[in-house]
Amino acid sequence: MAAPRHPREGERLASLRSYQVLDGGPDAALDALVAAAARALGAPAAAVSLLDEHRQWFAAATGLPAVLGHDERQTPRDVSFCAHVVAGGQPLLVPDATADDRFAASPLVAGPGRVRSYAGAPLVGRDGLPLGALCVMDTEPRALDEAAVRVLRDLADTVAELLELRRADATAGLASRDVLAESRALRAGIDADQLVVHYQPVVELASGRWIGVEALVRWQHPERGLLPPAAFLPVAESSGLVVPLGRWVLREACAQVARWRAEVPEAADLYLAVNLSGRQLGEADVHETVAEALALSGLPPQALIVELTETCLAGSSEQVDVALQRVRDLGVHLSLDDFGTGWASFAYLQRFHPGAVKIDRCFVAALGRSERDDRLARSLVELGLGLGCHVVAEGIERREQVQALLAMGVRHGQGYLFSTPRSAEDLRGSLHRARPAGRDGAPAARGAAGAP
Ligand code: C2E
Numbered sequence: 074m075a076a077p078r079h080p081r082e083g084e085r086l087a088s089l090r091s092y093q094v095l096d097g098g099p100d101a102a103l104d105a106l107v108a109a110a111a112r113a114l115g116a117p118a119a120a121v122s123l124l125d126e127h128r129q130w131f132a133a134a135t136g137l138p139a140v141l142g143h144d145e146r147q148t149p150r151d152v153s154f155c156a157h158v159v160a161g162g163q164p165l166l167v168p169d170a171t172a173d174d175r176f177a178a179s180p181l182v183a184g185p186g187r188v189r190s191y192a193g194a195p196l197v198g199r200d201g202l203p204l205g206a207l208c209v210m211d212t213e214p215r216a217l218d219e220a221a222v223r224v225l226r227d228l229a230d231t232v233a234e235l236l237e238l239r240r241a242d243a244t245a246g247l248a249s250r251d252v253l254a255e256s257r258a259l260r261a262g263i264d265a266d267q268l269v270v271h272y273q274p275v276v277e278l279a280s281g282r283w284i285g286v287e288a289l290v291r292w293q294h295p296e297r298g299l300l301p302p303a304a305f306l307p308v309a310e311s312s313g314l315v316v317p318l319g320r321w322v323l324r325e326a327c328a329q330v331a332r333w334r335a336e337v338p339e340a341a342d343l344y345l346a347v348n349l350s351g352r353q354l355g356e357a358d359v360h361e362t363v364a365e366a367l368a369l370s371g372l373p374p375q376a377l378i379v380e381l382t383e384t385c386l387a388g389s390s391e392q393v394d395v396a397l398q399r400v401r402d403l404g405v406h407l408s409l410d411d412f413g414t415g416w417a418s419f420a421y422l423q424r425f426h427p428g429a430v431k432i433d434r435c436f437v438a439a440l441g442r443s444e445r446d447d448r449l450a451r452s453l454v455e456l457g458l459g460l461g462c463h464v465v466a467e468g469i470e471r472r473e474q475v476q477a478l479l480a481m482g483v484r485h486g487q488g489y490l491f492s493t494p495r496s497a498e499d500l501r502g503s504l505h506r507a508r509p510a511g512r513d514g515a516p517a518a519r520g521a522a523g524a525p
Pocket residue numbers: 273288289290301302303306319322348349350380382410411434467468469470487488489490494
């Protein structure tokens with residue numbers, strides 16, 4: 074007999090796949106929840122069953138041989154009880170399977186398996202679709218009372234939350250890695266001074282004059298070479314290491330730029346942009362961290378721009394609003410990074426009143442591709458300018474892009490065309506490009522574009 078299907082089965086399967094948990098290895102936290110369910114309900118067996126297209130797969134289970142006659146991690150979908158939980162989206166109580174037409178002939182009941190009673194509660198994913206069930210099984214007939222069903226439901230919700238965490242880790246590319254080991258290695262790297270800050274100039278597009286630099290962290294790994302932030306920031310973010318790491322970047326970069334401003338006359342007005350992570354914003358004393366970096370370096374607050382991405386602002390709380398206001402009160406500017414890529418760009422413009430927006434490089438890369446792409450970029454620029462923001466374009470790689478951006482009214486940008494991010498020592502020799510256009514009769518534009 075075929076198992077029933079959920080009314081939105083296609084979407085449900087896509088949602089399940091996005092968790093990337095099918096066929097994964099043992100999971101100690103899930104095992105503990107399954108054991109808790111069996112214990113709390115006095116059942117010899119319990120399982121987290123995920124309902125795939127043609128099978129149910131047990132992400133965790135206890136006591137299976139006692140009721141199924143085997144310890145395999147999966148059974149065909151059509152014989153599974155859990156398919157009925159998923160189809161109905163409700164807890165399913167089968168006090169006596171031999172007396173239930175839907176299950177009496179199932180091999181789990183009448184075959185090698187000796188399941189006599191079953192109770193399952195749906196695991197509802199964040200898309201609102203059931204992924205499977207948390208269930209308890211017994212070889213004896215058994216009816217659960219209301220309180221027991223509530224326990225099962227609560228545990229099922231906890232399992233669903235755990236799966237959600239697994240999905241978040243998988244999305245961040247961390248699922249297959251040993252996050253703990255990686256964060257220990259990163260901690261050791263920080264302690265061994267292996268982190269370095271590189272700087273990418275922000276230029277005035279019309280003249281090529283350097284007006285600021287963005288600090289971008291790298292890890293000079295002893296075996297793996299120079300690692301970009303994407304290789305270690307997700308681990309730093311999930312372990313919380315990004316807080317001390319970000320504090321260090323801020324101090325280091327403020328000190329560096331303050332030195333350049335003092336030592337290189339042309340760079341006297343150079344500004345510094347530093348990226349802040351969501352985790353840092355969640356710290357109650359983030360403004361003190363910023364104030365400290367400014368005080369230690371002597372960099373004036375007006376010379377600092379804090380860049381925030383929508384990802385780091387997403388779902389942010391009142392606490393973050395307060396933190397940002399305190400940072401702003403120091404006299405520091407706020408900039409919305411990767412502008413246009415998040416779903417809530419407009420909401421953030423309204424909420425945070427950033428002084429600057431950075432048009433994401435995907436829009437710059439698409440310039441000239443089609444009328445539609447150009448119009449999209451232009452709309453973002455107009456929105457930023459219309460709100461009185463300083464607009465910076467990111468990822469400029471070609472001269473035509475400079476022309477197109479200038480025509481749209483963008484005055485500032487950064488990208489490989491001008492310079493890749495470079496070490497402080499490397500950049501030092503080029504700082505004369507921060508000289509205002511025309512001073513000493515030397516047009517700063519000369520040789521600026523394209524010559525790193
Ligand atoms: P972002 O803040 O948007 O930084 C710009 C990124 O674009 C940098 O990547 C830069 O190297 C790259 N880029 C610059 N010009 C071009 C170009 O012309 N073409 C292309 N294809 N790419 C260009 P990077 O250094 O890998 O940094 C990636 C992201 O990591 C940054 O994006 C930022 O969000 C984050 N990040 C970097 N340093 C820090 C840090 O100290 N703290 C925090 N919280 N995040 C950081």
